[in-house]
Amino acid sequence: EVQLVESGGGLIQPGGSLRLSCAASGFTLRSHWMHWVRKAPGKGLMWVSRMKDDGSFTRFADAVEGRFSMSRDNAKNTLYLQMNSLRAEDTAVYYCVREADFWDGYSSKNYYGLDVWGQGTTVTVSS
Amino acid sequence: DIQLTQSPSSVSASVGDRVTIACRASESISRFLNWYQQEPGKAPKLLIYAASNLQSGVPSRFSGSGSGTEFTLTISSLQPEDFVTYYCQQSYSSQWTFGQGTKVEIK
Numbered sequence: 001e002v003q004l005v006e007s008g009g010g011l012i013q014p015g016g017s018l019r020l021s022c023a024a025s026g027f028t029l030r031s032h033w034m035h036w037v038r039k040a041p042g043k044g045l046m047w048v049s050r051m052k053d054d055g056s057f058t059r060f061a062d063a064v065e066g067r068f069s070m071s072r073d074n075a076k077n078t079l080y081l082q083m084n085s086l087r088a089e090d091t092a093v094y095y096c097v098r099e100a101d102f103w104d105g106y107s108s109k110n111y112y113g114l115d116v117w118g119q120g121t122t123v124t125v126s127s
Numbered sequence: 128d129i130q131l132t133q134s135p136s137s138v139s140a141s142v143g144d145r146v147t148i149a150c151r152a153s154e155s156i157s158r159f160l161n162w163y164q165q166e167p168g169k170a171p172k173l174l175i176y177a178a179s180n181l182q183s184g185v186p187s188r189f190s191g192s193g194s195g196t197e198f199t200l201t202i203s204s205l206q207p208e209d210f211v212t213y214y215c216q217q218s219y220s221s222q223w224t225f226g227q228g229t230k231v232e233i234k
Contacts, residue, residue, distance in 0.1 A: 035223070037171075044228035045163070045171065045214050059221045062128065095170055102176050104158075111177035112218040113161040117170035 002026035002116050004096045009121030016086050020121055022079040022096030027116075030054070030074035033099040035114060036081050038092035038123075046092075049081065050099070064090075086125045093120040129153055131215050133226035139234040144205050148229045150198040150215035159219035162191055162200045165228075166211045174213075175200065205231070 008020040022034075036048040049060045051070045058070050069082045079096055100115035130153040140146050150160065158178040163171040173182045175191035178198055188203045202209055210233050215226040 037225075039165075044212075045165070045216075045225040047216070047223040047225055050223065061222060100173075100176075102180065104177055104180070107158070111159060111180075113173050113176040113182075114163070114171075114216070115173050115182070117172075119170060 002098075004098065004116055004118035006094065006096050006118045006121035009094065009123045011124045011126065012086055013127050014087060014125055016125075017082070017084045018086065018123060020081040020083070020094055020096075020123070022081075022118060024077045024079065024098075027098070029072065029077045029079065033112075034070075034072065034079050035097040035099060036070070037095045037097050037114070037117075038090075039095070039120075040089070040092040043092075048094070051079070083123070086123075088125050091123060091125050093122050095120045128222045129156060129217055129220050129224055131217055131224055131226035133213075133215055133229050135229060136227065137230040137232060139232045140205055141234045142205055142207060146202045146205055146231060148200045148213055148215075148231075150193075150200070150226050152196045152198070152217060152219075155195045156217045156219035158194045159217055160191075160193065160198045161216045161218065162189075163214045163216060164209075164211055165214065171214065202231075 003025045005023045035050045051058045067085045071080045096118040097114045098116035102111045132151045134149045160178045162175040165171040179191045190201050212230045
């Protein structure tokens, strides 16, 4: 079964750091771009970051740029999100998500979507 | 970054109704537009990719259309399990973004 399991969430004081982990099973992590998406209480989904399959490229949302970083250990089939200088507004459920490539023969293009989601891990930033 | 605006933010409907949700992009994104469904307390689920393609296992009452800046998600006949929240999302730019969400409520 294809599965993503996040861990590492918890209660952290403002300004603190936390590292989330995401263990992949049922597929080969090195074959996929991976993302983090979060949902704050009472708010909508927010895309956080993405990383290329080989770890050579990352991109972040403006709200977390410079504070968050991503890494991956393809040998361990594990993805990480390092979160520094945490703020109250970073409080959310954080999802680890797999990117899928879809080939459209009509337009001869690849399209991209988020097809496998973890169950999420909760991060609460509060004093 | 590319902004996605969904409308309406919420809609009240009955079982069996047809519902349409719109998503407008701040610039052209071709057909790099996906739709997700999220139940409370659960992870989102991919419904539609590349604007109009049904993800495997998704019921055929869901459909998507559009290109450029204007997109729609249509549920042809609402079922009880469809009264949840829907999000559009673009994968055109290097920074992906989601719309703010549309909650479908029971009338």
